[in-house]
Amino acid sequence: DAGVTQSPTHLIKTRGQQVTLRCSPKSGHDTVSWYQQALGQGPQFIFQYYEEEERQRGNFPDRFSGHQFPNYSSELNVNALLLGDSALYLCASSLQGNLNGYTFGSGTRLTVV
Amino acid sequence: KQEVTQIPAALSVPEGENLVLNCSFTDSAIYNLQWFRQDPGKGLTSLLLIQSSQREQTSGRLNASLDKSSGRSTLYIAASQPGDSATYLCAVYAGNMLTFGGGTRLMVKP
Numbered sequence: 674d675a676g677v678t679q680s681p682t683h684l685i686k687t688r689g690q691q692v693t694l695r696c697s698p699k700s701g702h703d704t705v706s707w708y709q710q711a712l713g714q715g716p717q718f719i720f721q722y723y724e725e726e727e728r729q730r731g732n733f734p735d736r737f738s739g740h741q742f743p744n745y746s747s748e749l750n751v752n753a754l755l756l757g758d759s760a761l762y763l764c765a766s767s768l769q770g771n772l773n774g775y776t777f778g779s780g781t782r783l784t785v786v
Numbered sequence: 787k788q789e790v791t792q793i794p795a796a797l798s799v800p801e802g803e804n805l806v807l808n809c810s811f812t813d814s815a816i817y818n819l820q821w822f823r824q825d826p827g828k829g830l831t832s833l834l835l836i837q838s839s840q841r842e843q844t845s846g847r848l849n850a851s852l853d854k855s856s857g858r859s860t861l862y863i864a865a866s867q868p869g870d871s872a873t874y875l876c877a878v879y880a881g882n883m884l885t886f887g888g889g890t891r892l893m894v895k896p
Contacts, residue, residue, distance in 0.1 A: 714889075715790070715887050716830075716875075716884075717886075718884060718885070721883060728882055729882040731883065763830065765830075774818065777822070777829045779828060779829035780828070782827070
């Protein structure tokens with residue numbers, strides 16, 4: 674049973690560019706959430722997608738946007754990258770209602786130079 | 787706004803010691819609390835999930851308790867091993883999101 678799959682594992686972008694990160698949820702899960710983890714800190718909630726719609730959003734600017742596809746996979750897009758966007762981006766999947774907790778992927782390490 | 791605090795921020799102990807990691811949260815209106823382990827540069831591995839109606843959960847050498855009314859959870863690690871070295875994160879679930887603490891960085895020395 675595949676867990677949560679994220680791609681790419683690492684990438685380096687230049688300030689001002691745009692980036693797309695991808696996530697495939699664990700089999701049987703229908704909800705995908707994205708988190709940003711800066712070095713040495715706990716993850717911060719970006720947003721959650723369910724039924725192809727954004728259900729909840731954390732305190733992140735509109736430069737951060739997302740999408741969920743009919744197969745429940747998801748993308749995170751970040752426009753006009755800033756140096757401060759450098760972080761580990763984590764995708765988590767769950768069943769609607771989170772009765773059995775979240776399953777996290779291994780993350781995408783984004784470095785903005 | 788929910789805030790989660792973990793104490794201590796870092797801990798270094800000799801192998802074999804029993805450990806207690808602490809987590810506190812400000813809003814007791816949570817659905818569940820989850821403890822995670824994170825190895826350097828890696829994703830999160832779920833250790834234990836405690837529903838809001840439960841008091842504790844156990845898995846092997848790990849035991850987690852939850853006191854929702856006081857806004858506290860503890861993770862107890864028995865007979866620590868060098869392989870337990872990692873960052874431990876607690877997170878509470880409410881409002882369709884997890885709110886994380888800053889983590890406890892654990893080093894178990896042989």
